[in-house]
Amino acid sequence: MQLTLFADRLRRLVDDETGSITYRPHFLAEREAQCLFEQLRAEIEWHSGRRWMYEREVDVPRLTAHFRREEGIPEPLEALRLRICEIEGAPFNSVGLNLYRDEKDSVAPHNDHLNEIAAGQPIALLSLGTTRLMTIRSKARPRRVLDVELEPGSLLTMSYATQQHYDHGIPKQRRRLGPRMSVVFRVRP
Secondary structure (H helix, E strand, C coil), X not given: CCCCCCCCCCEEEEEECCEEXXXXXXXXXXXXXXXXXXXXXXXXXXXXXXXXXXXXXXXXXXXEEEEEHHHCCCCCHHHHHHHHHHHHCXXXXXEEEEEECXXXXXXXXXXXXXXXXXXXXXXXXXXXXXXXXXXXXXXXXXXXXXXXXXXCCCEEEECCCHHHHXXXXXXXXXXXXXXXXXXXXXXXX
């Protein structure tokens, strides 16, 4: 996959003792991002789920899919994984996908479970489809809040430390929105 001319324009959103969060708005060219979105949406076997939240079982408000390197990662996700491994310097071995069908789909503020990711390794999140807001907020007071518009083809990378110090989520929206997909690369133990 080719990077756009501006792919190296890295924006540092956080870079201190609480961790590092970087944003590359044009990691993939617009056309490439759109083609990848359409291909993944059509070819991935998406799953709906239920989980315990707030002392009751609820529907997960998005569709998901997961792949591990040892079980096989389908193309073009494998080519993308290799490219992101090279850029981020991390041995990503897991790809998780989330399909937000419209403005009603979301993910509550959370941090990745530290026992499910390798210590010291980052998480890289590629956004495809419709631009969506991600809210990142510090756990410690005074609260630091970052609202990031995740554009199609953008790559957001969070260091391991940020999972200890920040929550992140995709809130529901009131205005009508098209579908959006996140492709999340992790190093699983």
